[in-house]
Amino acid sequence: MSASPLGVFDSGVGGLSILHSIRQLLPHEDLIYVADSAHAPYGPKGEKFITQRSLHIMDYLAARKVKAVVVACNTATAAAIAVLRERYAMPLIGVEPAVKPAAEQSHSGVVGVLATSGTIASDKFLTLQSRFSDRTQILTRAGTGLVELIEQPQFDEAAVLRLLASFIQPMKDKGADTLVLGCTHYSLIRAQIASVAGPDMNIVDAGTAVAKELERRLLTKGLNNLVTATYPVQFVTSGDIKVQEQLLARYWPEPAVVTALV
Ligand code: DGL
Numbered sequence: 007m008s009a010s011p012l013g014v015f016d017s018g019v020g021g022l023s024i025l026h027s028i029r030q031l032l033p034h035e036d037l038i039y040v041a042d043s044a045h046a047p048y049g050p051k052g053e054k055f056i057t058q059r060s061l062h063i064m065d066y067l068a069a070r071k072v073k074a075v076v077v078a079c080n081t082a083t084a085a086a087i088a089v090l091r092e093r094y095a096m097p098l099i100g101v102e103p104a105v106k107p108a109a110e111q112s113h114s115g116v117v118g119v120l121a122t123s124g125t126i127a128s129d130k131f132l133t134l135q136s137r138f139s140d141r142t143q144i145l146t147r148a149g150t151g152l153v154e155l156i157e158q159p160q161f162d163e164a165a166v167l168r169l170l171a172s173f174i175q176p177m178k179d180k181g182a183d184t185l186v187l188g189c190t191h192y193s194l195i196r197a198q199i200a201s202v203a204g205p206d207m208n209i210v211d212a213g214t215a216v217a218k219e220l221e222r223r224l225l226t227k228g229l230n231n232l233v234t235a236t237y238p239v240q241f242v243t244s245g246d247i248k249v250q251e252q253l254l255a256r257y258w259p260e261p262a263v264v265t266a267l268v
Contacts, residue, residue, distance in 0.1 A: 007228060007229075007230065007231065007232050008073050008228075008229045008230070008231065009036065009231050009233055010036070010071055010072060010073040010229075011035070011036040011037060011038050011070065011071070011072050011073070011237075011240070012028070012032075012035050012036065012037055012038070012072055012073060012074050012075070012076065012220070013038050013040065013064075013067035013070070013072035013074070013075040013076070014028065014037060014038070014039045014040070014075070014076045014078050015039070015040040015041070015042065015060075015063045015067070015075070015076075015077065015078060015079070015082075016040075016041060016042070016078045016079040016082070016190055016191075017041070017042050017043075017045060017046040017047055017048040017059075017079055017081065017082065017153070018041050018042065018043045018046035018047070018153065018156075018157050018191070018245075018253075019041055019043075019156065019157060019191065019194065019250075019253050019254075019257050020078070020079060020153070020156070020189060020190035020191030020192075020193075020194065021039065021041070021076075021078025021079060021190050022039070022190075022194065022254075022257050022258055023078075023190050023191075023193035023194055023211065023213050024076060024078035024101060024190055024212075024213050024216050024217070025037065025039055025078065025239065025258075026213065026258075027213035027214050027216065027217035028076065028216075028217045028220060029239070030217070031214075031217040031218065031220075031221055032217070032220070032221060032224075032230070032231075033236055034231050034232070034233055034234060034235065034236060035230075035231050035237075036231065036237040036240075037237070037239045037240065038067065038070055038072060038239075038240045038242065039239055039240070039241050039242065040063050040066065040067065040242045040243070040244075040267060041241070041242070041243045041244070041245065041250060042059055042063060042243075042244050042245075042267070043157065043243050043244055043245025043246070043249070043250060044243075044244035044245040045059055045244065046153060046157055046245075047122065047153040047154060047157075048079065048081045048082060048085075048122070048124060049081055049122030049123050049124045049125070049148070049150075049153060049189075050122075050123055050124065050150075051124070052085075052124070053085040053086070053124075053128075056081060056082050056085040056086055056124070057085055057086040057089050059082075060077070060082050060085070060086040060089075060090060061086070061089070061090070061093065063267070064090055064093070064094060066242075066267060066268070068094065068096075072096070073096060073097075073224075073229045074096050074097040074098070074099070074220065074223065074224060074229065075090075075094070075096065075097075075098050075099070076098075076099045076100075076101075076216060076220055077090070077098065077099070077100045077101065078101060078190050078216070079101065079190055080101050080102055080103060080121055080122065080125045080188055080189055080190065081121075081122045081124040081125050081128075081189070082100075083100030083101050083102055083130070084102070084124065084125050084128035084129075084130040084131055085124060085128065087100040097220075097223040097224070097227060097229070099216060099219050099220050099223060101190060101212050101216050102130065102131070102134060102188075102212065103119050103121055103125065103131065103134070103186045103187075103188030103212070104186050104187075104188075104210045104211060104212045104215065105117065105119065105134055105135065105137075105138055105144065105186060106137075106138070107210055107215075108142075108184045108185075108186045108208075108210045109138045109141065109142040109144075111184055111208055111210065112142060112182075112183055112184040112208070113183055114181045114182065114183040114184075115141070115142055115143060115181075116142070116143045116145065116177075116180060116181040116182045116183065116184075117138075117142050117143070117144050117145070117182060117184045117185075117186060118144075118145045118146075118147065118174070118177035118182040118184070118185045118186065119135075119144060119145065119146045119147070119185075119186040119188045120147050120149045120173055120174075120185065120186065120187060120188055120189070120192060121146065121147075121148065121149065121186075121188030121189050122148060122149065122153070122188075122189050123148040123150065125188055125189065126146045126147075126148055126188075131188075143180075143181075145176075145177050145180055145182055147173045147176075147177065149169075149173060149189060149192060151169055152166070152169055152170075152189075152191065152192065152195075153189065153191045155169065156191045156192075156194055156195060157191075157253065159249050159252045159253065161256065163198065166195060166198050167198055167201070167202060170195075170198060170199055170202040171202050174199070174202050174203050174207075175202075178203070178204070178207070182207070183206065183207060183208060184207070184208040184209075184210060185199070185203055185207050185208070185209050185210070186210050186211070187199070187209065187210070187211040190211075190213075192211070193211045193213060194257050196209065196211075238260065238261070238262075238263070239258075239260065239262065240263075240265070241254060241262050241263065241264045241265070242264070242265050242266070242267045243264055243265075243266065243267060244266075244267040247264045247265075247266060250264045251264050
């Protein structure tokens with residue numbers, strides 16, 4: 007049993023979709039969420055830069071004495087988790103596109119994966135894809151521009167819907183019946199994605215699976231928190247605090263106080 011906090015980080019607000027699943031499953035854990043908003047999007051930035059940023063955030067979280075960290079970003083997981091695991095002994099849980107459940111659930115045998123360009127080009131994703139490509143046709147598409155729209159303080163829904171249609175319609179035309187949200191940001195606009203994809207598209211993300219894996223790892227190490235208090239989430243950003251507060255008002259259902267990442 008440990009009352010120490012858990013760290014969760016992403017390039018921006020995307021990891022809130024994972025944080026939501028963690029909050030539901032483990033309501034008594036003390037959570038610190040770091041948004042590296044000054045450096046979002048990570049997607050096109052390259053592995054070296056993303057690894058440097060991830061190490062910086064890990065150093066911060068380690069100084070805050072976290073007992074485990076969730077890398078709530080597919081792009082950072084693909085780019086950096088191996089290096090993070092070499093450096094830190096604490097449990098580290100990453101996220102990757104939910105290709106396995108999608109391949110199992112698809113009836114047409116055609117699965118679409120919407121993710122960042124960095125995730126799609128990564129060795130980790132290519133290996134994952136190759137494990138299923140004999141049975142399932144996997145159509146990948148980089149959601150270029152979406153993260154920027156999701157991170158904007160004023161939500162431009164028309165622009166989001168236009169961009170989504172340009173990504174999803176070609177997948178539908180090729181027979182995809184299951185769509186993997188391979189970037190944690192995209193789960194925040196699931197309603198818009200569902201409206202563009204239509205009722206026949208099964209939409210899959212990894213939020214619940216990540217929360218369950220975190221719970222399993224904490225229980226294995228006896229690190230779960232048995233105290234019944236519920237702490238407010240501590241939000242930290244490398245970006246503009248006012249903007250972050252506006253985004254949290256849109257994407258996070260609880261009152262939120264934001265401090266600066268130092
Ligand atoms: N939310 C992240 C992911 O899951 C990163 C998006 C970005 O910053 O490009 O990949």
